[in-house]
Amino acid sequence: MAQQQYDVVVIGGGAAGLSGALTLSRARRSVLVIDAGEQRNRPAGHIHNYLGREGTPPAELLSIGRGEVSSYGGEFLDARVTAVSGDADHGFTVTTDEISVKARRIMVTTGLVDEIPDISGLEDRWGKDVLHCPYCHGWEVRDRAIGVIATGPMAVHGALLWGQWTPDVTLFLHDGFALTDEQREQLEARRVRLVEGVITGLEIVDDRLTGVRLDSGETVPRDALVVQTGLRPRDTLLTMLGLTTQETPVGPFVPVAPTGATAVAGIYAAGNVVDPMAQVITSAASGLMAGAALNADLVMQETRRAVAFKRLGVDGDNPGELFSRDYWEKRYAGHGTHLFRGKANAHLVSDVAGLTPGRALDAGCGEGGDALWLAAQGWETTGVDISATALERAAAHAAERGLTVTWEQGDLTSWAPEPGAYDLISRHFVHMYGAAGEDLYRRLAGGVAPGGTLLIVNHSYTDVASSTIPRPDLPEMFMTAPEIAAALKPDEWDIQVAEERARPATGPDGAETSVHDVVVRARRR
Numbered sequence: 341m342a343q344q345q346y347d348v349v350v351i352g353g354g355a356a357g358l359s360g361a362l363t364l365s366r367a368r369r370s371v372l373v374i375d376a377g378e379q380r381n382r383p384a385g386h387i388h389n390y391l392g393r394e395g396t397p398p399a400e401l402l403s404i405g406r407g408e409v410s411s412y413g414g415e416f417l418d419a420r421v422t423a424v425s426g427d428a429d430h431g432f433t434v435t436t437d438e439i440s441v442k443a444r445r446i447m448v449t450t451g452l453v454d455e456i457p458d459i460s461g462l463e464d465r466w467g468k469d470v471l472h473c474p475y476c477h478g479w480e481v482r483d484r485a486i487g488v489i490a491t492g493p494m495a496v497h498g499a500l501l502w503g504q505w506t507p508d509v510t511l512f513l514h515d516g517f518a519l520t521d522e523q524r525e526q527l528e529a530r531r532v533r534l535v536e537g538v539i540t541g542l543e544i545v546d547d548r549l550t551g552v553r554l555d556s557g558e559t560v561p562r563d564a565l566v567v568q569t570g571l572r573p574r575d576t577l578l579t580m581l582g583l584t585t586q587e588t589p590v591g592p593f594v595p596v597a598p599t600g601a602t603a604v605a606g607i608y609a610a611g612n613v614v615d616p617m618a619q620v621i622t623s624a625a626s627g628l629m630a631g632a633a634l635n636a637d638l639v640m641q642e643t644r645r646a647v648a649f650k651r652l653g654v655d656g657d658n659p660g661e662l663f664s665r666d667y668w669e670k671r672y673a674g675h676g677t678h679l680f681r682g683k684a685n686a687h688l689v690s691d692v693a694g695l696t697p698g699r700a701l702d703a704g705c706g707e708g709g710d711a712l713w714l715a716a717q718g719w720e721t722t723g724v725d726i727s728a729t730a731l732e733r734a735a736a737h738a739a740e741r742g743l744t745v746t747w748e749q750g751d752l753t754s755w756a757p758e759p760g761a762y763d764l765i766s767r768h769f770v771h772m773y774g775a776a777g778e779d780l781y782r783r784l785a786g787g788v789a790p791g792g793t794l795l796i797v798n799h800s801y802t803d804v805a806s807s808t809i810p811r812p813d814l815p816e817m818f819m820t821a822p823e824i825a826a827a828l829k830p831d832e833w834d835i836q837v838a839e840e841r842a843r844p845a846t847g848p849d850g851a852e853t854s855v856h857d858v859v860v861r862a863r864r865r
């Protein structure tokens with residue numbers, strides 16, 4: 341694997357997955373296909389009814405498909421995915437036994453498992469002369485002696501259908517399968533022979549099926565057998581993400597839109613995992629459809645993001661601008677004598693009030709509202725900010741109030757506190773983009789002394805739709821409380837608070853409103 345982060349991870353590299361990956365890699369998306377190599381038709385010698393590749397061995401089609409995907413930059417990992425977590429806004433994590441990779445979107449194409457009826461010998465001959473589908477194998481056994489074993493409700497339909505390929509069809513009423521009078525009349529009219537009795541095994545000569553043994557001791561000569569398998573979708577990853585199944589005539593399957601979109605945003609599915617009737621060519625077609633829909637979904641997410649950055653005055657291709665010295669100098673300069681209210685943040689006051697003052701760091705201190713409150717409470721306080729203008733204003737406020745604070749100009753995209761130097765590190769509303777946010781929490785965490793407190797407060801992305809104080813539509817900028825807590829090593833930190841809180845606020849129009857913040861308070865062990 342060339343990287344740890346992909347636009348799309350495709351889980352399952354059969355016809356559906358490879359076709360989706362081809363569509364996406366041709367759409368210039370970074371794609372990783374993770375495949376456990378258990379394609380449903382792998383026991384079969386050839387693929388039939390695949391226009392343009394009629395009669396191709398399954399492994400050959402896969403190899404051609406992999407080559408095509410690779411030629412456009414798609415990558416492969418031979419492994420089994422054990423878990424998928426996350427969401428479309430913050431991205432997904434895909435886990436195998438050995439690695440974790442991140443993906444913006446997921447395509448699940450894990451296929452299904454055929455549950456072969458529990459009759460001695462059937463499993464060994466599966467895909468060779470024990471068959472299920474006349475469109476896959478009918479031509480190859482035309483005019484031969486075919487036996488249909490009645491193990492499910494489609495048995496009579498199967499026996500009648502196979503009569504299209506051969507005049508010699510026997511229906512085994514294995515274990516007392518009951519026919520209606522109408523079915524019996526249909527089968528007799530179509531000259532399907534009926535055999536009563538329990539099947540005890542198959543007769544194999546020179547690696548070829550020659551007959552079916554019954555408990556009566558009789559052996560009925562047959563060249564091929566047809567069974568109705570149970571169709572069990574490999575949908576554990578889908579249900580793990582909260583999707584539920586719906587009953588279909590062949591069992592429960594997760595419903596999807598014609599585009600392959602599931603009810604969970606960012607998760608698409610195609611092929612046999614969601615469509616039990618899909619053949620190889622229709623699985624490939626559904627993979628193409630899901631790939632195209634998924635690409636359109638990503639384009640719209642990218643457009644929302646570009647618009648949000650544009651509104652912030654930043655080029656979306658360079659989110660780092662949002663944390664540059666120039667950006668903040670312009671923001672402070674554009675706001676007369678102050679950008680912020682100068683008051684301490686409510687969660688600092690509520691969550692720090694009970695602590696014994698020691699050394700405190702306010703990371704991203706701006707014009708000093710929090711740092712000055714801490715100093716007034718007796719904390720030996722350092723305030724760090726990227727903007728010289730903000731620090732000058734903060735120092736002037738400190739002088740006015742006779743408070744002592746150490747002011748330091750530092751770029752929080754790389755600045756790190758002295759290890760273990762502080763009894764309290766507080767960081768309010770410094771919203772870095774994507775992985776930079778997590779990186780900042782880790783660096784700040786390193787500055788907290790044993791027994792000390794780390795207090796992280798963010799705006800909540802849930803306010804994005806608020807009409808009074810809307811947040812930029814950039815979910816990657818607003819980590820949730822569990823995400824922040826997860827960035828701290830569990831053996832080093834006791835998470836005391838990790839929650840979303842509502843707080844009263846005043847909107848730009850002066851109206852009283854309520855906003856939501858994410859608060860994480862942790863104590864270093």
Ligand SMILES: Cc1cc2nc3c(=O)[nH]c(=O)nc-3n(C[C@H](O)[C@H](O)[C@H](O)COP(=O)(O)OP(=O)(O)OC[C@H]3O[C@@H](n4cnc5c(N)ncnc54)[C@H](O)[C@@H]3O)c2cc1C
Pocket residue numbers: 351352353354355356357374375376377378379380381382383384386387388389390419420421422449450451452454466467475476477574610611612613618619620621623
């Ligand atoms: C014996 C037999 C013969 C058939 N012959 C034909 C035929 O001639 N013509 C035809 O059109 N159809 C045929 N079919 C049907 C055909 O097999 C399916 O239509 C087709 O395989 C469905 O493609 P898919 O991509 O959805 O799933 P699959 O081809 O089954 O691929 C799913 C892939 O996902 C992988 N996977 C599953 N879970 C995970 C995980 N957690 N992590 C990573 N990878 C995972 C699996 O290992 C597998 O490689 C046949 C079926 C059988 C059983």
